[in-house]
Amino acid sequence: MSRGTRFRYFVVLAEMRTGSNLLESCLNQFEGLVCHGEAFNPHFIGYPNTESLFGFDKAARDDNPQAFLSCFAQQPGLTGFRYFHDHEPRVLDRFMRERSCAKIILTRNPLESYVSLKIAQSTQQWRLGDVSQRKAAKVAFDPSEFEAHVRKLQDFQCRIQSMLQTTGQTAFFISYEDIKSLEVLNGLAQWLGLDETIDELPRKLKRQNPETLDEKLVNPEAVAEGIARLDRFNLARSPNFEPPHPPILWAYRACHSQPLIYAPVPGCSERQILQWMGRIDGNGAEGLLSNFTRETWRDWQRANPRRMAFTVLRHPLQRAHDVFVDQVLLGKRVNVRAFIERLHGFELPQDKSDLASFESEKHRTAFLGFLKFVQANLNGQTAVQTRPIWASQSRIIEGISTQCPLHRLVREENLSEELSEICDRLGCTTPDLEPKPQRGVLQLAAIYDQTVEQAGRAAYGLDYEMLGFQDYSAD
Incomplete structure (x- = not known):
C-alpha cells in the first residue's frame, strides 16, 4: 500500500x-x-x-x-x-x-x-x-x-x-x-x-x-x-578554479572566398593572421566577415559544412609579458597595476616615455608580480574579474569549441609552415605572411630566468599541461 x-x-x-x-x-x-x-x-x-x-x-x-x-x-x-x-x-x-x-x-x-x-x-x-x-x-x-x-x-x-x-x-x-x-x-x-x-x-x-x-x-x-595504477583520491589532478569563458563570436573572422574561419585567442597573433586572411580574400583585413551573432554564425556554418577552423597558440610566458606591457603598463588595468605596486612597493611606468628608464630588475620584479596576480586571479582569489586577455588559453579554447570546433591549433613559432598547410588543404595560393610586429624596449628575453619560468608555470599550469608547452625560449 x-x-x-x-x-x-x-x-x-x-x-x-x-x-x-x-x-x-x-x-x-x-x-x-x-x-x-x-x-x-x-x-x-x-x-x-x-x-x-x-x-x-x-x-x-x-x-x-x-x-x-x-x-x-x-x-x-x-x-x-x-x-x-x-x-x-x-x-x-x-x-x-x-x-x-x-x-x-x-x-x-x-x-x-x-x-x-x-x-x-x-x-x-x-x-x-x-x-x-x-x-x-x-x-x-x-x-x-x-x-x-x-x-x-x-x-x-x-x-x-x-x-x-x-x-x-x-x-x-x-x-x-x-x-x-x-x-x-x-x-x-x-x-x-x-x-x-x-x-x-x-x-x-x-x-x-x-x-x-x-x-x-x-x-x-x-x-x-x-x-x-589507480589514483582513487584523484590526488594527481590539476586543480582548476578558473571560470569558463564563453565564445567571443563577434571576434571570429571568416573569408568570403574560402570556408576558412579564425577564432582568435586574446593576446595571440591576431594582426598577422587577419592581414594574411585578407590577402587570401583580396580585400584586406577590413573586408573579412566579422561581428557574428549566434544567428549569423549558424548561417555561416550551414553554408560552409566543409570548413577549416583554426586558432593560434602562443607560449604562455610571451603572451603574459605582452599583456603585462600593453594592458598594465600602457593600458587601463588600474586594479592590476595597484596590486603589483602594493605587492612590491614601487610605482610602475605611466607611459611609453617612462619605459626606457624602467630598469631591468624592476621590470623583472614587476612582471613576477603580474604573474602572481594572474595565478591568484585564475584561482578565484582576487576581487578582479578574470579577463580573456590573461585567461588560460586552454579555457578560452574550451569556450570556442562549444560553438566552433577547431580543426587546427597553430603554434605561433610554426606560423608560416602551418598556415601554408592550411592553404594546401583549401587548395588556394599561400599569401605572404607579414613580419611579426616589433615589440618596444621591454623584452621578455632580457629578464627571463628559471624564477620567471616557475612563476609562469604556477600561473598557467593548465596551458603547460594541456597544450604541451615547454620552457620559454627566445629563439
Missing part, C-alpha cells in the same frame, strides 16, 4: 555485476513495486527474451524513447527499470531532472564487479537460480583493463552525482552487501513512500561466485599492480 508517495516511477542506476538482478527481485517482493529489468538496454527491451513492454517493441522504443519512458509514470503502483551507463542516452537527462522519478543508486566494490564480469563473460552464465547448474571459472586479472573499468564506473557516477547536485535532488544509495538486509530493503520501500514491508528475501537468485578473490584468479599477484 502507498501512503501518497511523491514519486511516480523509479530507476535503479547500476552497472553490470553489481547485484542489480538481485535487487530487482527484492523490489518485486513488494506488492506496490514493479521493476521491468533493463528497459533501455540497446540489445533488448527489459529482458533478453522479452518481445515488448507497454505496447512497445524494441524498434518502437528506439524510435521514440521519450514516449516509452512516459509509460512508467502511467502504470498503477510504482514502476521502474534498471539503467546502466551504456543504455539509451536520450532519456538520461529527462529522468534525472524529473523529481517524480526516484533515483536508487546501487554500487559494488569495483574489484569484485570486475572479476565477476570476467567470470560471467567466460562462462556465459549471467544469473544463477539453481546451484547445481553453477559454472565456475578462473580468470586473468588485467591491470590496464581494470583501470579502464574503474574509470568508466567513476565517470558515470560523477555525472550522476553532478546531475543530482545541480537539480537539488537526493537519491537512495544501496551497496551490493546491503541487498541482503531486510532492514535496508524495508527502509528503501519506506523512502519510496510504501507502507508495506517484507519479512523474507527472494530465494530464486543465488550468489554465483562465493569464493575468495585468490580462488577466482589465475594471477592474484597482479591485483596489487592494478590497484597501484
Whole structure:
C-alpha cells in the first residue's frame, strides 16, 4: 500500500555485476513495486527474451524513447527499470531532472564487479537460480583493463552525482552487501513512500561466485599492480578554479572566398593572421566577415559544412609579458597595476616615455608580480574579474569549441609552415605572411630566468599541461 508517495516511477542506476538482478527481485517482493529489468538496454527491451513492454517493441522504443519512458509514470503502483551507463542516452537527462522519478543508486566494490564480469563473460552464465547448474571459472586479472573499468564506473557516477547536485535532488544509495538486509530493503520501500514491508528475501537468485578473490584468479599477484595504477583520491589532478569563458563570436573572422574561419585567442597573433586572411580574400583585413551573432554564425556554418577552423597558440610566458606591457603598463588595468605596486612597493611606468628608464630588475620584479596576480586571479582569489586577455588559453579554447570546433591549433613559432598547410588543404595560393610586429624596449628575453619560468608555470599550469608547452625560449 502507498501512503501518497511523491514519486511516480523509479530507476535503479547500476552497472553490470553489481547485484542489480538481485535487487530487482527484492523490489518485486513488494506488492506496490514493479521493476521491468533493463528497459533501455540497446540489445533488448527489459529482458533478453522479452518481445515488448507497454505496447512497445524494441524498434518502437528506439524510435521514440521519450514516449516509452512516459509509460512508467502511467502504470498503477510504482514502476521502474534498471539503467546502466551504456543504455539509451536520450532519456538520461529527462529522468534525472524529473523529481517524480526516484533515483536508487546501487554500487559494488569495483574489484569484485570486475572479476565477476570476467567470470560471467567466460562462462556465459549471467544469473544463477539453481546451484547445481553453477559454472565456475578462473580468470586473468588485467591491470590496464581494470583501470579502464574503474574509470568508466567513476565517470558515470560523477555525472550522476553532478546531475543530482545541480537539480537539488537526493537519491537512495544501496551497496551490493546491503541487498541482503531486510532492514535496508524495508527502509528503501519506506523512502519510496510504501507502507508495506517484507519479512523474507527472494530465494530464486543465488550468489554465483562465493569464493575468495585468490580462488577466482589465475594471477592474484597482479591485483596489487592494478590497484597501484589507480589514483582513487584523484590526488594527481590539476586543480582548476578558473571560470569558463564563453565564445567571443563577434571576434571570429571568416573569408568570403574560402570556408576558412579564425577564432582568435586574446593576446595571440591576431594582426598577422587577419592581414594574411585578407590577402587570401583580396580585400584586406577590413573586408573579412566579422561581428557574428549566434544567428549569423549558424548561417555561416550551414553554408560552409566543409570548413577549416583554426586558432593560434602562443607560449604562455610571451603572451603574459605582452599583456603585462600593453594592458598594465600602457593600458587601463588600474586594479592590476595597484596590486603589483602594493605587492612590491614601487610605482610602475605611466607611459611609453617612462619605459626606457624602467630598469631591468624592476621590470623583472614587476612582471613576477603580474604573474602572481594572474595565478591568484585564475584561482578565484582576487576581487578582479578574470579577463580573456590573461585567461588560460586552454579555457578560452574550451569556450570556442562549444560553438566552433577547431580543426587546427597553430603554434605561433610554426606560423608560416602551418598556415601554408592550411592553404594546401583549401587548395588556394599561400599569401605572404607579414613580419611579426616589433615589440618596444621591454623584452621578455632580457629578464627571463628559471624564477620567471616557475612563476609562469604556477600561473598557467593548465596551458603547460594541456597544450604541451615547454620552457620559454627566445629563439
